[in-house]
Amino acid sequence: MPANDKHKTIALAVRHNTAGIEEPVRSVIGFLEQAGYRIVLEDDTAAHLGLPGMEALSIEAIGLQADLMIVMGGDGTMLGIARQLAPFDVPLVGINQGRLGFMTDIPIERMLPALGEILGGQAFEEKRTLLEARVVRDGAVIASGLAVNDVVVARGAGAGMVELKVSVDERFMYNQRSDGLIIATPTGSTAYALSAGGPLMHPTLNGIGMVPIAPHALSNRPIVLPDSSHIVIEVVSGRDVSVNFDMQTFASLAHGDQILIQRSPDTITFLHPEGWSYYDTLREKLHWNEYPSVEGKLTKGY
Known part of the structure; x- marks a missing residue:
């Protein structure tokens, strides 16, 4: 996956105090560095992770320099970042490390394939007010x-x-x-x-x-x-x-x-993998595809 001209500098923000987050973060950084991108960490994230040799920037500097921001955490983490970056119109990608994940909608087990699709140009762009x-x-x-x-x-x-x-x-x-x-x-x-x-x-x-x-x-x-x-x-x-x-x-x-x-x-811009659907998100998060079986257990509906 060569570095797409549209996404040369990618920023990364991570929810603090998340157990076991270091390994997924290293996987994302390694994946992006191998593809030739410049990676910068949001300064609070850099202080929290303590990864040597990583460039750290303030949110304002990220807004001025970054072409894309990846947020690893829950919707609360995304809310804080999105509000600060809204004036700069930096697209956001959310990797879910929380619970519901309406905005951080990419499952962590699919994060690398999903990032590959998005950065390779197969992204669904969505504007939010x-x-x-x-x-x-x-x-x-x-x-x-x-x-x-x-x-x-x-x-x-x-x-x-x-x-x-x-x-x-x-x-x-x-x-x-x-x-x-x-x-x-x-x-x-x-x-x-x-x-x-x-x-x-x-x-x-x-x-x-x-x-x-x-x-x-x-x-x-x-x-x-x-x-x-x-x-x-x-x-x-x-x-x-x-x-x-x-x-x-x-x-x-x-x-x-x-x-x-x-x-x-x-406005804020979310990037999703190709084929993403808001209705899929609602169905998964609100359990619309589950109904009680005869034994009283939840069963998937298709």
């Missing part, structure tokens, strides 16, 4: 962030319900009393939004999911909005209310704070 949000207090922005999965406004543990005033495109939608509200991308529809009863959205759908968390009124149902929508959530009442971006960045909120949410102009 992000959300950007700003927290405004007394007319000033006090926090902001990007989200690959979701922006979540929620009450603190042990606190009562939060009341939120929601407007879309400068039109009042409702005042909602609940444990919180999830604003999700199609990518995030398989994350927290799914566990809260939200709909699955195909990654190519131009939509934003709005999913209440344990609403006081059962008539408050999930809704899918156009991704051109400008959403404003105002904190009316509640204690220990916060907003988080992909469950990785948090900001505390006060009464009267507004969270302004819209689609980000940035």
Whole structure:
């Protein structure tokens, strides 16, 4: 597999504290070096692995220099990397070292053949949208962030319900009393939004999911909005209310704070092996191809 002109410098990031990760990492590095690629490690990964002679770069430097990034870990690892690299449009390949793996979808036992296919030009390219949000207090922005999965406004543990005033495109939608509200991308529809009863959205759908968390009124149902929508959530009442971006960045909120949410102009690009299917991923991760047998055991359905 000769080095493809499109992918000369390849960066690698690995989930920290993963037992036995060193051997798969060495296999990937050896495979890529033999093919003639320049390999760089994300600096935290380099510090964690301690591999001698490997070049280490910051995320910003990777964004400026790398043609491709391989992420070995779970979806949480991918979320953190994707949010930071989104402004640079570096394609991402995910090798699953976690559990679910909706984004890190290549099984570790297939990683070398899959990388060979992708780098050899047999790749399926997929664009994913992000959300950007700003927290405004007394007319000033006090926090902001990007989200690959979701922006979540929620009450603190042990606190009562939060009341939120929601407007879309400068039109009042409702005042909602609940444990919180999830604003999700199609990518995030398989994350927290799914566990809260939200709909699955195909990654190519131009939509934003709005999913209440344990609403006081059962008539408050999930809704899918156009991704051109400008959403404003105002904190009316509640204690220990916060907003988080992909469950990785948090900001505390006060009464009267507004969270302004819209689609980000940035996108992220995932590369999958040829023949990859989103429906295959759903079927595998959500066990759609399993049903109870007569003995009560799960059986594969074909």
